[in-house]
Amino acid sequence: MSLSWKVVMQKIRNRIIGASILCDTCQYNWGNVCKKPERPNAKVCEEYKRK
Numbered sequence: 001m002s003l004s005w006k007v008v009m010q011k012i013r014n015r016i017i018g019a020s021i022l023c024d025t026c027q028y029n030w031g032n033v034c035k036k037p038e039r040p041n042a043k044v045c046e047e048y049k050r051k
């Protein structure tokens with residue numbers, strides 16, 4: 001399985017400045033929009049999109 005550029009950058013960022021919860025700033029973190037099991041504590045997410 002190859003990682004997307006987005007996920008690679010998230011992993012690098014987590015290593016350098018510490019992991020943060022992506023869901024807190026994600027456009028899809030409301031109602032039933034996101035059904036990923038990682039929600040609401042995703043630290044790496046292919047679908048992440050900043051608000």
Ligand code: SF4
Nearest residue numbers: 023026029034045047
């Ligand atoms: S898409 Fe990813 S980052 Fe966004 S709410 Fe869902 S699990 Fe969290």
